Amino acid sequence: MTLHVNGKPCTLQLEPRCTLLDALREILQLTGAKKGCDRGQCGACTVLVDGRRINACLTLAVMQEGRQITTIEGLASGDTLHPMQQAFVTHDALQCGFCTPGQICSAVGMLAEARAGHASAVRPLGPVTLPLGDDEIRERMSGNLCRCGAYPNIVAAVRSACGTGGGT
Template structure:
């Protein structure tokens, strides 16, 4: 019974109450994933499980036996910032920095969803290829709250990253 966190296996908790979020923060000393509400209402705890973005606060860690979890700490390679992390710095996509890891993980998961053709609430044609317009990005990122009001910078950063990835 183990869960793979940023490529390394970790033991599942003995107490099934333990959320994936608390496992990361309290047991594995990976506090980059943030606890904003513990209610599934803010997105600060977003991590990627096998590439899908989920809320680690509502995830019981025991449910994720054998799954691959990527957290904010797993994005930078060889000490270099992930291009999206860099874009957040350049576009000032944060102020206090608390919602930031969740925003970044969420945006990476979002890009994969779009690639798979998953439409959104604002997609006019459900069958068409996904084009990540600004309105699409804003809708798809709406599960990640920001109280400092860095929304414009966040969307700018994600736009730039998506453009570069697509290019």
């Protein structure tokens, strides 16, 4: 099978039961996405598939054939950080860093969803005005846990990236 990861085709031979997370980490050696809970509860494994955020531990790699997969390693352009990555650095939105790749990928996907008018528990369907408020950022990012409690800085980073092209 061929997975398109970070803009490059990767031809792999995988068992049908191999998760996308295991293919990324164990076969392709892209270790940014973390195996936190392996149950889709923590968000540490969040990657983007066709611009939408998913938990890589909950999907089989074979289900993603033909789709564009973006990991934390694929967000930067050479030595230039993606605006969301830069916002996380600027706002010191990490402590131990374990959840950071998933938080950043989720934030990029979340902003794209918001721009597309996807509803949240805070806002109904329809156009979304950016930047998002703190309550809406917290709600939309609620699937990503931080064991260190860096949430105030994560929210600040996402808020600042709203106006700088932080989405896909």
